[in-house]
Amino acid sequence: MTVVALAFGGPIAAEFTVHHPERVSRLCLVDGVGHLPHFERPDETAEIVLDFLRRS
Structure with a gap:
């Protein structure tokens, strides 16, 4: 699974x-x-989404 985190979600x-x-x-x-x-x-953001779709 790819985990994507923004701002305060990074440490989590x-x-x-x-x-x-x-x-x-x-x-x-x-x-x-x-x-x-x-x-x-x-x-x-687009690169992360595209990479996710390529791996799916």
């Missing part, structure tokens, strides 16, 4: 990944965004 996602490495194939921490990453960082 990192903790989950540390405790369940067998469940996480990729961890994406998107820095500098709030609640609308597709508007604030569209290129990075």
Whole structure:
């Protein structure tokens, strides 16, 4: 599974990944965004989504 985290979700996602490495194939921490990453960082968000779709 790919885990994507924004802002305050970063530490939670990192903790989950540390405790369940067998469940996480990729961890994406998107820095500098709030609640609308597709508007604030569209290129990075699109790349994460496209990578997810390629692996599905």
